[in-house]
Amino acid sequence: MTSSEINNFDTRLLKIALNIARRGIGLTGPNPSVGCVITYGQTIIGRGCTSINGRPHAEIVAMEQAKRHYLYQTSEKKEKINVYTTLEPCAHDDTTPSCAKELIKFGADRVIFLLKDPDERTQGKGANILKSAGIDCINAKIFKEEMLDIVGGYLKRKKENKPFVSLKIASSINGKIGTIKGESKWISGDLSRKKVQLIRSNHDAILVGKKTVLRDNPRLNLREEYQNIPQKFVFILDANLSIPYSKKLKIIKFNQKEKIYVFTKKNCDKAKINQIRKLGLNPIQIGKKKGKLDISEILLKIGSLGINKLLVEGGSSIWTSFIKEAFFDEIIIFWGNNILNGTAMPTFNDFLPVNTRIKTFPRLKLKYIKNWVDDIEAVWQPTTQET
Ligand SMILES: NC(=O)c1ccc[n+]([C@@H]2O[C@H](COP(=O)([O-])OP(=O)(O)OC[C@H]3O[C@@H](n4cnc5c(N)ncnc54)[C@H](OP(=O)(O)O)[C@@H]3O)[C@@H](O)[C@H]2O)c1
Structure with missing residues (x-):
């Protein structure tokens, strides 16, 4: 079932993000494999998967690609920037600032994710950082079975x-x-x-x-x-x-x-x-x-x-x-x-x-x-x- 806050286009883009996340299963070390897609209006301008051993995160990889796209570089912003990511963007600063903070700097208008991150350093904080900055941040809560296939191991380790x-x-x-x-x-x-x-x-x-x-x-x-x-x-x-x-x-x-x-x-x-x-x-x-x-x-x-x-x-x-x-x-x-x-x-x-x-x-x-x-x-x- 689709969340009322998202439309069919959003669902399609979340599915693409899921398929990207599948590429990293077993390769991202202790981190979950995450997929991220960024659109300018309806045009995809960036894609990313969590890197080998876990860093950089998928959102950072996708933003780096999007920053090189001519639509992102255009001086007159006519369309909204949507970010579709399979897991809630992280809230904790590591050697680099958190994905949530980087998404604010990047200029995201909407961030849609599939699952709240159970990591105690994020657990809803990532979504709150984005919302506090005025970004429309939605937990779509769909594709639960597909997510279990991709991050089931991570979820189990965090829980048990x-x-x-x-x-x-x-x-x-x-x-x-x-x-x-x-x-x-x-x-x-x-x-x-x-x-x-x-x-x-x-x-x-x-x-x-x-x-x-x-x-x-x-x-x-x-x-x-x-x-x-x-x-x-x-x-x-x-x-x-x-x-x-x-x-x-x-x-x-x-x-x-x-x-x-x-x-x-x-x-x-x-x-x-x-x-x-x-x-x-x-x-x-x-x-x-x-x-x-x-x-x-x-x-x-x-x-x-x-x-x-x-x-x-x-x-x-x-x-x-x-x-x-x-x-x-x-x-x-x-x-x-x-x-x-x-x-x-x-x-x-x-x-x-x-x-x-x-x-x-x-x-x-x-x-x-x-x-x-x-x-x-x-x-x-x-x-x-x-x-
Ligand atoms: N067809 C296949 O898919 C496949 C795959 C793998 C193996 N195999 C075959 O399986 C055979 C080996 O099986 P196996 O049952 O004889 O031996 P195993 O399961 O490979 O090893 C059993 C040994 O592991 C140790 N162990 C330590 N903790 C254990 C625990 N909690 N539970 C059980 N064992 C524990 C025990 O020795 P200690 O008490 O000394 O530690 C036990 O004797 C081989 O011939 C192999 O070719 C087939």
């Missing part, structure tokens, strides 16, 4: 101090993720694996369990057309530091060492901790819950590092721990076109007692489905998602 969590799984037709010997390359096809690169690029960090590292020695990096994107943070769950950490480990070889974090139990062997520190990795000691590293504590730690979206890439034990405590926001499954033995590795281990009735097991909402040649990609979400 934890990242948005996606579990990413490749399984056979019969729900197996590897043979009994632990072979899982490749259950899904080439196109599915290409899509996984895009999914990685849309997240800020990847998490894996100890046995996946030991058995698969995965690279977990961005490759091919994504190789120029800054590499993601990598988190490894290894309570006793049983992985032989060395430069030969592909995760270390193909990622920035300072972005690799290893979660271990408290009181872990000091010599082992020092050894991984020497390699340039970051050990973090975490408490245990029911014999396993406490996922809630891990997520709070990951949130405190400014990670908005976390991709959990396996294996079964790790996904099961996330499922058991409902610590996930979506499950992305790629079904390859193969059928493995019944004794092969299951996607999830048991997480409820064996006599649990079907009605008690989690049921999810199907959000997206697509086929990649003979594979199927499906995304499910818990039924209680909200902004």
Whole structure:
């Protein structure tokens, strides 16, 4: 439904701003990806997306472009300057003045945004600064679902101090993720694996369990057309530091060492901790819950590092721990076109007692489905998602 204060043209321009914001998903560091469009009357004179790692903000990028446009430079101002931005302009001065103050200097007549910024430094203050300067500032409150797709991770971290969590799984037709010997390359096809690169690029960090590292020695990096994107943070769950950490480990070889974090139990062997520190990795000691590293504590730690979206890439034990405590926001499954033995590795281990009735097991909402040649990609979400 459209807000009464905005017209069809405004709605169209907000949609363009949304599409621009999509370009920055996973690239803007702890900041949300924002899209901004500026018009002089009905002519677009500036566009901007939040820059890599978060600064400059989208509004600044769009204003810089607009300032070079001949319509902005004309001495006689005949039309209004409208600013369409997906998030409320910020109110806090950093190394540069806030976007709200810059928009006033720029000469904006109307500012329309989609969502109030939950950042405590802005939270309505950006809109108030603009209104106090006599600018017509409107919170359109539309495209809520689209906004959730773009800034869902940022909103969740601001609310719960934890990242948005996606579990990413490749399984056979019969729900197996590897043979009994632990072979899982490749259950899904080439196109599915290409899509996984895009999914990685849309997240800020990847998490894996100890046995996946030991058995698969995965690279977990961005490759091919994504190789120029800054590499993601990598988190490894290894309570006793049983992985032989060395430069030969592909995760270390193909990622920035300072972005690799290893979660271990408290009181872990000091010599082992020092050894991984020497390699340039970051050990973090975490408490245990029911014999396993406490996922809630891990997520709070990951949130405190400014990670908005976390991709959990396996294996079964790790996904099961996330499922058991409902610590996930979506499950992305790629079904390859193969059928493995019944004794092969299951996607999830048991997480409820064996006599649990079907009605008690989690049921999810199907959000997206697509086929990649003979594979199927499906995304499910818990039924209680909200902004
Ligand atoms: N098809 C796919 O999409 C896919 C993706 C990834 C992996 N895989 C396959 O999955 C297999 C590995 O799966 P897996 O289940 O054996 O091992 P895993 O999930 O990779 O790792 C499990 C280990 O992680 C450590 N861990 C630390 N905290 C944990 C927690 N809270 N919950 C669970 N584990 C925790 C535990 O060892 P400590 O207690 O010693 O820390 C545990 O034994 C590999 O063969 C791999 O090929 C398939």
